[in-house]
Amino acid sequence: MSVKQGLAYAGIGARATPPEVRRLMTRIAERLGQLGYTLRTGGADGADQAFLEGALKADTPVELYLPARRHKGHTxxxxxxxVRVSSSIPDAAFELARAQHPAWDRLSDFVRxxxxxxxxxxxxxxxxxxVRFVIAWTKDGKVVGGTGMSIRIARAQGIPVVNLFDDGALEEIARLLR
Structure with missing residues (x-):
């Protein structure tokens, strides 16, 4: 399987993503891996883990970004x-996140x-x-929590976001792959 340069997508979502959506995420990640896409995700429980499982099944490269070394046993x-595992976060990433968070000064260092x-x-x-696009799931399709933060950053950067909660999400993914 060859990986095409510049074909990366973000696979993210809530830790409480429903099991049927997690299974769909795994299938999507496996198929995107077969098409030569690299997964970028965060290694959290739920959605991140589902995307990671699919990418590993496809034997495709993964970039796993962690908030701390050995987070959740990922090494x-x-x-x-x-899988390229990274827990080194440049200052500019904090600034990019800060610009999208309404209460940055109230967050703990770990949440930052x-x-x-x-x-x-x-x-x-x-x-x-x-990334070329983001595939996510949020409860009721709302832009909330850590996934919501990622969606806000993506939109600010002009990156397309597909929320699997929304009707027509699979069709939107197919359109983005053309």
Whole structure:
């Protein structure tokens, strides 16, 4: 399987993503991997894990951005060469996240790291390689929580977002792949 340069997407969503949506995410990630897309995700439970499972099934590259070393047991040693695990977050990622958060000064350092790593998922390790699109799921399709923060950053950067909660989401993904 060959990976096409510049074909990365973000697979994100709520930790409480319903099981049937997580199964769909896994199938989507597997298919996108077969098409040569690289997954970028954050390694959280729920949606991130579902996307990661699909990408690993497809044996496609994954960029896994973590808020801290060894977060949730994710290590480079665990995955080998197919998954690039990074917990180094540049200052610019914090600034990108700060610009989209209404109460940044009230957040703990760890929550700030979570949001900053979301910026990296969307914009790449050094914030100079944006994903082609985002596939997400949020409860009731609302832009809330950490996933909502990622959606706000993506929209501010002009990155298309497909929310699997919405009717027509699969058709929208197909349109983005053309």
């Amino acid at each position: 480079q040693e665990r995955y080998g060469n197919k 790291r979570l949001h900053a790593r979301n910026a990296q998922i969307l914009m790449g390790k050094n914030l100079d390689d944006p």
